[in-house]
Amino acid sequence: MPAIVLLGAQWGDEGKGKATDLLGSSVDFVVKYNGGNNAGHTIVVDGEKYALHLLPSGILTPGVVPVIGNGVVIDLAVLFTELDDLDARGVDTSRLVVSSAAHLIGPHHRVIDKVTERFLGNAKLGTTGRGIGPTYADKMSRVGIRVQDLFDEKILRAKVEIALEQKNHLLVKVYNRRAITVDEVAEEFLSYADRLRPMVADTPLLLGTALDEGRTVLLEGGQATLLDVDHGTYPFVTSSNPTAGGACTGSGIPPTRVDKVVAVVKAYATRVGSGPFPTELLDADGDRLRADGAEFGTTTGRPRRCGWYDAVVARYAARVNGVTDFVLTKLDVLTGWERIPVCVAYEVDGVRQDEMPMTQTDFHHAKPVYELLDGWSEDITGARTLADLPKAAQAYVQALEEMSGAPISAIGVGPGRDATIELRSLLA
Ligand code: GDP
Ligand code: IMO
Numbered sequence: 001m002p003a004i005v006l007l008g009a010q011w012g013d014e015g016k017g018k019a020t021d022l023l024g025s026s027v028d029f030v031v032k033y034n035g036g037n038n039a040g041h042t043i044v045v046d047g048e049k050y051a052l053h054l055l056p057s058g059i060l061t062p063g064v065v066p067v068i069g070n071g072v073v074i075d076l077a078v079l080f081t082e083l084d085d086l087d088a089r090g091v092d093t094s095r096l097v098v099s100s101a102a103h104l105i106g107p108h109h110r111v112i113d114k115v116t117e118r119f120l121g122n123a124k125l126g127t128t129g130r131g132i133g134p135t136y137a138d139k140m141s142r143v144g145i146r147v148q149d150l151f152d153e154k155i156l157r158a159k160v161e162i163a164l165e166q167k168n169h170l171l172v173k174v175y176n177r178r179a180i181t182v183d184e185v186a187e188e189f190l191s192y193a194d195r196l197r198p199m200v201a202d203t204p205l206l207l208g209t210a211l212d213e214g215r216t217v218l219l220e221g222g223q224a225t226l227l228d229v230d231h232g233t234y235p236f237v238t239s240s241n242p243t244a245g246g247a248c249t250g251s252g253i254p255p256t257r258v259d260k261v262v263a264v265v266k267a268y269a270t271r272v273g274s275g276p277f278p279t280e281l282l283d284a285d286g287d288r289l290r291a292d293g294a295e296f297g298t299t300t301g302r303p304r305r306c307g308w309y310d311a312v313v314a315r316y317a318a319r320v321n322g323v324t325d326f327v328l329t330k331l332d333v334l335t336g337w338e339r340i341p342v343c344v345a346y347e348v349d350g351v352r353q354d355e356m357p358m359t360q361t362d363f364h365h366a367k368p369v370y371e372l373l374d375g376w377s378e379d380i381t382g383a384r385t386l387a388d389l390p391k392a393a394q395a396y397v398q399a400l401e402e403m404s405g406a407p408i409s410a411i412g413v414g415p416g417r418d419a420t421i422e423l424r425s426l427l428a
């Protein structure tokens with residue numbers, strides 16, 4: 001089995017970390033290919049809870065080589081704090097490999113992320129404030145600092161100077177903030193250089209060789225399809241490509257080597273931050289989903305916006321990613337509803353639409369067309385086969401599969417690694 005992509009089908013927090021961890025023991029490499037410490041993955045192993053942000057979720061599996069790919073943006077302070085925390089809990093992190101071409105998040109990026117959001121006022125995106133957008137903007141503007149720049153101090157200082165020049169004018173003259181010096185940025189970066197050096201590699205070469213040798217590589221996406229800068233609800237998106245194409249550019253693995261695209265999708269929907277969300281519930285039903293699903297952000301602690309399952313979004317994700325399998329998560333959270341509405345299409349200005357609207361204006365106007373499915377009241381957290389589920393829960397899964405554009409191959413019924421119904425192998 002060559003490369004497998006695992007990504008989010010909705011607006012993030014679908015349970016990608018748990019799904020990656022579940023596959024960890026069957027793969028050789030787990031590569032994070034996009035985003036940075038804006039991600040937050042909660043993984044529960046034997047009752048122990050781990051919160052990962054920058055590290056690939058495969059780091060928890062003994063024997064797996066975790067890789068931070070070239071498409072990731074790295075905050076070095078966060079990287080080493082996360083590693084130290086895991087080391088203190090007895091997790092072996094010594095195999096971590098970091099791409100020499102990944103970009104670095106600096107203090108200038110973090111401050112610009114925050115002041116830009118403040119400046120936007122009501123139009124703010126609700127970013128995680130981690131400097132993600134400004135770092136990707138510098139990458140595209142060709143003034144970014146990469147991991148490899150740490151190993152040539154002269155070049156590093158020259159690049160930091162270029163990167164800061166315009167930003168300091170902006171910070172001082174527009175935002176009324178103090179200028180950031182070349183020394184403070186260079187020193188922050190250089191303080192980690194010695195510790196980072198042994199982890200750094202040409203990761204596209206490493207992964208290409210591993211695939212040639214028949215190893216299995218899992219490409220783990222942060223964020224999700226509707227947060228993709230190209231295919232998401234722009235401008236209310238992150239600044240990277242979480243979709244399947246991004247897995248190739250962000251890792252250096254070509255599309256011809258990708259065999260499977262596994263999309264993780266929640267049995268309902270959530271979103272953190274601003275932007276359109278047609279099935280959002282702003283009433284007591286939304287509060288109930290948030291409470292039952294513990295829908296509070298792993299990264300910022302913000303309450304997540306909650307709503308019903310949106311099959312238009314799922315079909316869209318199936319199409320733009322070429323999804324071969326869905327992992328349906330958090331089915332247990334829906335226990336106790338008499339009827340469960342599922343969005344099967346939109347009505348946009350009085351006209352029914354079965355696909356994602358072409359324009360953001362139409363998406364903002366989209367009203368869900370609901371189908372009501374029967375609920376169930378039995379506790380399903382102990383179910384390990386489809387037959388263990390109440391008939392109505394089985395019918396709910398089947399209905400979602402029929403309307404979502406790809407087979408559902410696994411179902412999550414609790415946060416723990418074992419609380420999963422595997423219908424077919426995700427790796428075969
Ligand atoms: P990620 O960012 O996609 O990795 O997802 P998060 O970790 O941010 O959010 C998913 C949350 O749901 C985590 O707290 C998981 O422990 C939890 N979780 C994952 N799968 C299930 C499931 O099937 N049932 C329940 N109840 N919780 C789950
Ligand atoms: P995981 O990997 C949910 C959202 C932010 C904001 C927008 C842009 O845990 O699913 P950014 O800081 O990336 O510039 O913020 O994207 N966002 C996420 N929402 N899950 C995530 O990651 C997210 N990462 C970013 O809330 O709306």
Ligand code: MG
Binds near residue numbers: 013039040042298
């Ligand atoms: Mg998350």
